[in-house]
Amino acid sequence: MEMTRDDISALARGCAVLGTGGGGDVRAGALAAVRAIDAHGPVPLIELSDLDDDALVVPLSGIGAPTVSHEMIHGEDEPLRIAEEIERIFGRRPSAVMSSEIGGSNGVAPVAWAAQLGLPLLDADGMGRAFPEVQMVSMYVAGLPADLVIMSDVVGNVTTIRPMDGLWSERIARAVCVAMGSSALMADYVLTAAQARGAVIEGTVTRALTVGRSTEHTREPLEALRRTLQAIRLITGKLTDVERRTTGGFVRGTARIEGTGADKGRTLTLELQNENLVAVEDGRVRAMVPDLITVVDTEAATAVQTEGLRYGQRVSVLAWPCDPLWRTPRGLETAGPRAFGYDLDYVPIEELSA
Structure with missing residues (x-):
């Protein structure tokens, strides 16, 4: 399969949904992907089984605060400089590009980076969604x-x-990112195909395309999206309060949605750190990280990123299960609610909604 300019719109919609509010605004990534495909041609989408064991896979992503990357977009030279540094270190060129996170612009922009480097894109990523910290990857x-x-x-x-380890990679990379203006391109966990087997989440580019296409040619895009994701609709209503600040290379804050229609009288509060992490209603947790929580426009079912939340928007909040990897003890230690400072024991969305 090849990724062409005709695939980018659906990919962007799907990545925005899987981004759970983070990963960067998909519009810049989509424009870069279309421009790169027009300049360099379609990008082959390959499976891990297509690569030799010693082939180098380069996970790429933007790191920083979405509120900054929305205004200070990546140039065309960053991936070339990173590839040159990899070749200097390893003595050979990379064989494939992989998205570190399939969510948001970080799921779309790798199409552009692969096209610029003349490399295929691996149908996989390191999260199955978006997370804010460097060590929060399947590897x-x-x-x-x-x-x-x-x-x-x-x-x-x-x-x-x-x-020394993943936690130090986050601390140091975040400090460098802040020095770079809270937005940079990053390659982390450069690995061989042999190392990637069983350590990455496969099929996620195809998954994003499926999610993006689910809302096409339907009179009920919200319901079509919910069915495709097998998601729980937590609330439909209006954004009545957004508190958001950029600090330490992250966007942090809260958003409050007051129910309308059948949900009138209810209020849902979202806790944010680049992504939507916890949903609370009347003191009761309705959904929590690492399960996915996404805010979408109620009419169009298009995702609204955390930096795009505005007073008065009519939105619905969907939540659905994460990849099983994140429900393992090490997965929860890495990206469960306590990893973000919440004094909560993880409860799956299926149990919370029962």
């Missing part, structure tokens, strides 16, 4: 060493980090 949960991070910014700086 870390699988126990692979996080011993190399390469970052580049729009100015031309290239920083190579040799961290």
